[in-house]
Amino acid sequence: MNDTTEQILVKYKNADRDSLIPILQEIQEVEGWLSEKMLTSVGRHLDMPVSKVYGVATFYNQFRFQPKGRFHIQVCRGTACHVLGSATVLEEIKKHLKIDVDETTKDGLFSLEIVACIGTCGLAPVININGNFHARVTTDSLRDIIESYRVQNNN
Amino acid sequence: MNITIDVNGTKMEAKKGETVLNVLNDNGIQVPTLCHIKSMFPTGSCRMCVVEDIISDKLITSCSAVAEDGMKILTHSPRVTEARKVIVELLLSNHPDDCLYCVRNGNCELQGLAEELCVTERRIQGRKNKLPIDNSSVSIMRDPEKCILCGRCVRVCEEVMGVACIDFSKRGSRTVVSTAFDKGMNTSSCVNCGQCIMVCPTGALTEQNHFTGIREALTDPSKTVVVQYAPAISVSIAEEFGMEPGIDIAGIMNAALRKIGFDYVFDTSFAADLTIMEESNELIKRINENRNLPLITSCCPAWVKYAEEFVPELLPNISTCKSPQQMAGAIIKSYFAKQKNISKEDIYSVSIMPCTAKKFEAQREEMTNKGISDVDAVLTTREFVKFVKLFGINMHEIESETADSPLGIRTTAGKIFGASGGVAEAAIRTAYYMLTGDELVQFKIPELRGFKGQKETRLKIGDLEIGVAVVNGLANAKKLLDEIKAGRDDIHFIEIMACPGGCVGGGGQPVNMDEKAVKERIKSLYRIDDTESIKVSHKNPDVIILYNEFLGKPLGKKSHELLHTGFKKREVII
Numbered sequence: 001m002n003d004t005t006e007q008i009l010v011k012y013k014n015a016d017r018d019s020l021i022p023i024l025q026e027i028q029e030v031e032g033w034l035s036e037k038m039l040t041s042v043g044r045h046l047d048m049p050v051s052k053v054y055g056v057a058t059f060y061n062q063f064r065f066q067p068k069g070r071f072h073i074q075v076c077r078g079t080a081c082h083v084l085g086s087a088t089v090l091e092e093i094k095k096h097l098k099i100d101v102d103e104t105t106k107d108g109l110f111s112l113e114i115v116a117c118i119g120t121c122g123l124a125p126v127i128n129i130n131g132n133f134h135a136r137v138t139t140d141s142l143r144d145i146i147e148s149y150r151v152q153n154n155n
Numbered sequence: 156m157n158i159t160i161d162v163n164g165t166k167m168e169a170k171k172g173e174t175v176l177n178v179l180n181d182n183g184i185q186v187p188t189l190c191h192i193k194s195m196f197p198t199g200s201c202r203m204c205v206v207e208d209i210i211s212d213k214l215i216t217s218c219s220a221v222a223e224d225g226m227k228i229l230t231h232s233p234r235v236t237e238a239r240k241v242i243v244e245l246l247l248s249n250h251p252d253d254c255l256y257c258v259r260n261g262n263c264e265l266q267g268l269a270e271e272l273c274v275t276e277r278r279i280q281g282r283k284n285k286l287p288i289d290n291s292s293v294s295i296m297r298d299p300e301k302c303i304l305c306g307r308c309v310r311v312c313e314e315v316m317g318v319a320c321i322d323f324s325k326r327g328s329r330t331v332v333s334t335a336f337d338k339g340m341n342t343s344s345c346v347n348c349g350q351c352i353m354v355c356p357t358g359a360l361t362e363q364n365h366f367t368g369i370r371e372a373l374t375d376p377s378k379t380v381v382v383q384y385a386p387a388i389s390v391s392i393a394e395e396f397g398m399e400p401g402i403d404i405a406g407i408m409n410a411a412l413r414k415i416g417f418d419y420v421f422d423t424s425f426a427a428d429l430t431i432m433e434e435s436n437e438l439i440k441r442i443n444e445n446r447n448l449p450l451i452t453s454c455c456p457a458w459v460k461y462a463e464e465f466v467p468e469l470l471p472n473i474s475t476c477k478s479p480q481q482m483a484g485a486i487i488k489s490y491f492a493k494q495k496n497i498s499k500e501d502i503y504s505v506s507i508m509p510c511t512a513k514k515f516e517a518q519r520e521e522m523t524n525k526g527i528s529d530v531d532a533v534l535t536t537r538e539f540v541k542f543v544k545l546f547g548i549n550m551h552e553i554e555s556e557t558a559d560s561p562l563g564i565r566t567t568a569g570k571i572f573g574a575s576g577g578v579a580e581a582a583i584r585t586a587y588y589m590l591t592g593d594e595l596v597q598f599k600i601p602e603l604r605g606f607k608g609q610k611e612t613r614l615k616i617g618d619l620e621i622g623v624a625v626v627n628g629l630a631n632a633k634k635l636l637d638e639i640k641a642g643r644d645d646i647h648f649i650e651i652m653a654c655p656g657g658c659v660g661g662g663g664q665p666v667n668m669d670e671k672a673v674k675e676r677i678k679s680l681y682r683i684d685d686t687e688s689i690k691v692s693h694k695n696p697d698v699i700i701l702y703n704e705f706l707g708k709p710l711g712k713k714s715h716e717l718l719h720t721g722f723k724k725r726e727v728i729i
Contacts, residue, residue, distance in 0.1 A: 036336050040728065049319035050335040050728055051343070058324040 004030050005038045009045045017046050024057055033064040066104045069111035071149045074128040078117030084136075086125040090114070092139045093127075096146060109153060110146070158224035163231070175217040175228060176204055184230055187239060187268055189356055190305040191218040193670070195314060201305055203268070205238050206230045214238055240272040246303050247274065248281030250357075257301070257358040262667060264356030265303060286331065291339025293518055294347035294363055294511040299331050302359035308332060308351035315655060317630035318461065320345040320728075332359075335728050344464050344727045346629070348457035348653045349511030349535075349662020362511045362663065365532040366542070372503035372531070373416045379497050382412050383421040383483045383562065384507040387573030387658040388536055390679040391509060394672070395540045395665055396550040401675030403683060406555025413556065415546045419491075422558045423506065424565035426483035427572040427581070428692035429701070430454065433476045433718055434578075435586040435692075436709040438648055442619070447471045449624075449639065449646045452578050454478045456516035457653035457662075459722060461629050466636055467724035475719040479572065480506050480513055481522050483562055484529030485717040490705045491561065499524075505532045507539045509573075509661030512653070521720045535663030564697040567684040574677045575627040575657030576603035576610060579650040583614060583623065584691045591617045598690050604681065606656050606674060609635060611646070622646040627660075629653050 008026050012019050020042070027038055034057060043050035057063045075090045094100060097110050104111040120126050123135035127145075134145050157168050160178060169178040174197065179186055190201035199219035206217045209227035214235065217228075229235060246265060254260050289297040306323065309332060313319040320343040324333045334343040352360045372378045389405035398404065405422070412420045438450050453459055453474040462473060477485065484506070488499040506513065516522060517530040534542060543550065557563065568584055571577030580600045587595050602612035603623065608631035611624045622645045626632045632651045639646065654660045659676035660668075684690060692698065706713045 036728075039335070043729070049313070049322070049344070051319055051322040051324075051333075054333075054335040055322035055324045059326045 005041050009041065012045070015046060017048050020046060020048065020053065020056055021060075024053075024063060028063060031067075033067045035065075064102060064113075066102065066111065067108070069104045069109050070153060071109060071129050072111050072113065074113050074115045074118070076116075076118050076120075076124070076126050076128070077114050078121065078124075080117070080121035081125040084124045088139060089125050089127065089137050089142060092142050093146070096143060109150065158222060160222050160224070160226040160228060162228045169222040173222050175206060175215070175220045175222050175226070178222050179206075179217060179228075179230060186217055186230055187271060188218055189264065189268070189303070190307060192307055192310060192354060195310060198306065198310075202242055203239055205235060207232050207235050236272060239268075240274060243268050243272050243274055244277075244279050245281075247277070248279040249284055250303070251283060251300050258361045258364075259358035259666075263358060264667075289334075289340055290363075291341040292345060292347065292363070292515075293341070294514045295340055295345065295349060295352065296361050296363055297332075297340060298359050298361075299333070300359075301357045302332055303357055304330055304332065305356060306332070307354040307356070308360060311350045311354050315350060315628050315630055316346065316348055316457075316461075316653065317465075317633045318344055318346055318348075321351070338728060342728055344729045346457040346460045346464075346653065347512035347515040347662075348629070350654060351662075352511065353662055353664070353666055353668070355666075362535050362538070363514055364538065365505075365514070365534060366538070366545075368532050369503075369505055369534070369542075372505075375503075377501055378503045379418050379495070379501055380416065380503045380505065381419040381421060381487055381491075382417040382505045382507065383423045383426070383480070383487075384408060384412075384539075385480070385509055385573065385658060386422075386424045386427060386565075386570045386577075386680070387509040387661060387664075387676065388507050388539070390573065390676045391536055391659060391664055392540055396543075398550075400672055401679045403679055404550070406557070407550055407553060409558050410553045410556040411543055411548045411550060414548050414553065415542065417505070419559045420556075421483060421487070421562035422565050422569075423479045423483050423508075424569035424572065425562045425695065425697060426479035426486065427454075427569035427578075428566055428695040428698050429482050429486070429718065430476050430479050430572075431568060431578075431581045431585050431692035432698060432702070432709045433714060434474050435582045435589060437474055437476065438582065438586055439589055440710065442621070442647060448644075449622075449649050450474055451649045452651055453722075454572065454578055455512070455652050455654075455658075456510070457512040458629065458632065458651045460512065460515070460725065461632070461653065463722055463725035464727050464729060465633075466640075468640070469636060470722050470724065473722055475721060477522070477718055477720050478513075478516060479569075480508060480533075481516065481529055481720075482718050484517070484522070485524070486562060486701070488524065488527065488529055489717055490701065494561070499527055503531050504529065505534065506530050507534045507536070508663055509536045509658045510654075510663045511535060512662070536661075537663060537665055540665065561697045561701060564695060566689040566692055566695045567687045568690055568692045569695070570683050571680050573658045574604070574680050575652050576600075576605070576625045576650065577657065577680065578652075579603050579623050579625050579648060581692055582648065582650075583616075585693050587616050588691065588693055590619065594691065598684075603650075604677075606670070606677070608655075613645075621648065623648045623650075625650045627652040627657055628655050 039053050040050050043053040127134050186204050189203040197219035199216035204217045205214040207229040208215045284300045286299040372380050390403050393402045394400040409420050451473045492499045514533045517533050568581035603610050603625045608628050609626045624646050656673040660673045
């Protein structure tokens with residue numbers, strides 16, 4: 001078992017299935033995602049079949065099943081961004097990085113997430129990469145933005 | 156105190172706490188259901204069973220609504236039938252349109268409801284599900300595109316079997332029933348019992364089909380094709396051919412199998428007698444040595460896989476006997492092959508089983524001899540019925556025949572293997588004789604018979620008093636095994652069958668069966684036990700000859716080589 005998972009489970013010594021979601025949240029908080037191993041350990045700890053743990057975890061959008069990339073891209077799909085073309089932006093990122101939402105590129109560099117409104121409607125359509133906001137994104141500017149992170153990684 | 160409800164203008168009596176659906180059914184009114192499983196707690200999720208509650212002016216789910224005094228219900232008003240129809244239309248909107256090619260064509264519940272509710276056109280167009288078929292298990296195939304998410308399989312797997320290898324995952328329109336991490340069934344904790352197939356209303360869950368291999372063998376002149384059928388089969392298929400449910404049609408089956416082209420027809424009940432010879436001796440040995448008690452039966456391959464995954468610490472307690480299917484398979488490819496002077500490579504051995512887990516068992520590595528499987532193909536009861544129809548055999552017009560010797564003669568002890576409690580009863584009959592030298596005065600052990608999930612009794616055999624327990628449904632087994640693990644030591648022998656009622660309620664039986672049908676089959680097996688004369692396995696004349704000519708004695712060297720096996724802890728996703 002993973003050390004972090006074990007440390008967290010120790011805190012939930014006599015817990016039952018009511019604690020499933022808090023435990024999953026805590027593990028993801030530290031690890032950034034939930035692996036098969038981690039979910040299996042949680043199931044054993046709570047005496048729950050892992051199919052049930054997986055069922056609950058996949059029900060909620062907050063849980064990730066792949067590690068985040070070095071650069072985590074959040075695409076805003078709120079109303080204002082939608083009106084100004086965030087659907088196209090999302091499609092372009094998926095096409096460019098060859099990943100789907102909630103996935104990570106094979107080289108581990110980029111991961112992709114949809115978020116609802118992030119409160120910067122004046123900048124729509126907006127994406128957020130590791131806390132940096134990129135405003136009024138277009139399909140052209142998008143390629144440059146992503147490439148700039150690739151360069152940053154190489155340096 | 157009884158209460159009264161008004162249904163369609165007629166007064167009906169109801170017990171306090173009873174559901175509306177129950178009251179309706181008891182009074183001859185059928186309301187369609189989908190997610191509902193009788194005897195399980197209602198979920199009310201599919202809404203198919205809605206009825207109109209006049210007082211609240213609402214549609215309520217009759218499966219979960221409790222009858223209240225003075226209630227006024229309409230069961231088939233236009234509002235109700237329209238609501239049900241829309242539910243079916245919505246379910247069909249993303250369903251594959253391949254009914255003609257579906258294994259459940261003709262006995263699909265969704266198809267039945269569409270017909271019942273007069274769905275004759277596609278009013279609602281939905282995006283079809285695009286999901287891959289899970290073909291990874293050797294027993295069970297899952298086609299999630301046909302799944303309507305009623306959840307019955309999920310509940311049976313968890314509540315009856317205690318396995319829970321499947322559950323709902325994701326949500327909304329992306330919801331699917333899946334194993335953990337969407338992996339194949341083969342790496343999950345699935346025990347292949349097939350009870351999920353029994354409750355599936357559509358073709359989303361089916362068994363892996365072995366038709367092709369069998370048909371090839373039947374047309375290959377170099378192959379001798381033999382078939383064996385389990386004790387439960389002959390009392391489980393009469394209704395499929397329009398005969399009285401539960402009657403024993405073994406003779407007709409023998410004739411039909413020969414007409415299909417099988418060269419030799421054997422009765423697995425013979426091998427059940429053989430199992431009893433080995434297992435009762437094993438029980439006596441363990442009691443004498445006071446070792447690895449309680450002895451737990453190994454006939455049920457779903458239970459065996461469950462033990463390998465969930466209770467590996469109890470594997471030393473499980474009998475090392477192979478199941479009757481595998482014993483018959485081993486004897487066919489050794490003793491019988493030698494007797495008929497056929498090389499075992501040229502024998503194609505088929506079994507007909509009320510069970511999907513037998514397909515898994517037949518391909519276990521332990522069940523092969525120098526790379527040759529003891530059993531080559533397994534048909535479920537359902538498949539057998541289709542096979543008979545495929546070969547155009549009219550079961551009403553053929554004369555009964557007897558099975559072939561040497562694996563065709565059985566006692567009633569071997570036959571009652573098909574019902575929960577049958578193995579224990581047969582084993583005790585022979586163990587009693589082995590220990591005392593006398594036959595039991597009363598062969599019946601009523602405490603071990605019947606549909607109940609857990610049965611127990613204490614018996615005196617000479618100076619010895621032993622405790623015997625019988626469980627069916629693996630969730631019931633888990634409860635008993637937890638007691639054993641906690642130190643309970645008054646039980647010497649446990650019979651475990653995964654399916655409710657034993658093999659007669661097996662996961663390979665015709666679908667849409669109810670508890671009544673299972674009870675009829677059980678009755679039929681015990682009727683055979685009442686009416687026939689040889690009731691103990693050790694008096695089976697062919698079993699006696701087999702030991703004299705070939706095996707030597709029970710638990711002997713040859714037996715060990717052919718009839719016994721071992722089980723190992725199995726790593727799966729639990």
